[in-house]
Amino acid sequence: MSKKKIAVFISGRGSNFKAILNEINKGTINGSIELVISDNPDAKGLLYARDNDIECAVFKKSKDCSRSDYFDKIISTLRARDIDLILLAGFMKVLSGNIVRAYRNRVLNIHPALLPSFPGEQAQKQALEYGVKFSGCTVHIVDESVDTGPIVLQEAVPVLDDDTEEILSDRILEREHIIYSRAVKLLCDDKLSITGRRVFIK
Numbered sequence: 473m474s475k476k477k478i479a480v481f482i483s484g485r486g487s488n489f490k491a492i493l494n495e496i497n498k499g500t501i502n503g504s505i506e507l508v509i510s511d512n513p514d515a516k517g518l519l520y521a522r523d524n525d526i527e528c529a530v531f532k533k534s535k536d537c538s539r540s541d542y543f544d545k546i547i548s549t550l551r552a553r554d555i556d557l558i559l560l561a562g563f564m565k566v567l568s569g570n571i572v573r574a575y576r577n578r579v580l581n582i583h584p585a586l587l588p589s590f591p592g593e594q595a596q597k598q599a600l601e602y603g604v605k606f607s608g609c610t611v612h613i614v615d616e617s618v619d620t621g622p623i624v625l626q627e628a629v630p631v632l633d634d635d636t637e638e639i640l641s642d643r644i645l646e647r648e649h650i651i652y653s654r655a656v657k658l659l660c661d662d663k664l665s666i667t668g669r670r671v672f673i674k
Contacts, residue, residue: 476503476556476660481563482510486517488561488582491649492656493524501653503660506553509546511565527553533565543571550575557659560614561652569616577666579614580659582652584644586610586626591619596641599631607631607640609648611655613666622671624664625651 480489489508495501508521513530521528529549533542547570550558560567560581572579585595587610590602599607608628615621627647631640658664658673665672 473502473661477506477554478503478557478559478656478660479507479509479550479553479555480505480521480559480561482508482515482517482561483512483564484515484517484562486515486520486561487645488648488652489517489559490520492559492561492653493526495653495657501657501660503557503656506555507550509549509563511563517561539566539568540570543568547571547574557656558614559652559656566618567614567616572614572616577613578659580624580652580655581612581614581619581621582648583610583612583619584641584648586628587612587619587623594637596644597637600635600637600640605631607644609644609651611652613671622666622669624655624658624671627651 482489493505496503496505505526508518508526508528510518510530511532518528531542531546556578558575558579583595585599586608590598596607606628608626610626611624613621613624629644629647663674665674
């Protein structure tokens with residue numbers, strides 16, 4: 473089976489990108505990160521990508537550019553490099569329908585909550601304010617809405633009485649690095665089957 477060509481989208485430090493690249497370098501994942509895309513030219517993850525000889529591309533969205541046109545430019549870049557899979561790793565823009573359709577069932581995202589609970593931003597803060605006893609993380613297929621796509625993997629993380637948002641975020645992030653890499657491996661090995669909202673592991 474040939475290696476899947478992967479593009480990773482980041483906006484900041486890209487810690488999940490680093491964790492996945494580490495698994496690829498160990499030979500755990502049958503894929504190759506060919507491109508790192510960011511909407512932020514100052515994203516720290518870009519420095520890490522360049523240090524590892526990975527091509528980077530920055531797409532800053534101008535006010536007069538529609539979301540659809542913005543992602544059309546990104547699609548052209550992806551197609552020119554024969555990208556198979558897209559991984560969102562802290563990318564702070566919601567994908568438009570045109571890129572989701574172009575890469576249907578080939579875009580993964582990681583979210584720091586047990587979806588469908590606490591979608592969107594500040595999921596850890598939402599969990600603490602709600603008073604849940606468990607939160608966690610979810611890897612899901614990206615669809616055309618926010619954090620609503622079919623769920624691939626989840627892992628629960630206990631919420632402790634003395635947790636702050638930062639402490640809970642760090643505990644969840646440790647598990648994110650593990651299950652995101654697992655999900656990427658499954659996708660690269662063609663082990664996922666999607667029927668409606670349900671994802672089955674072959």
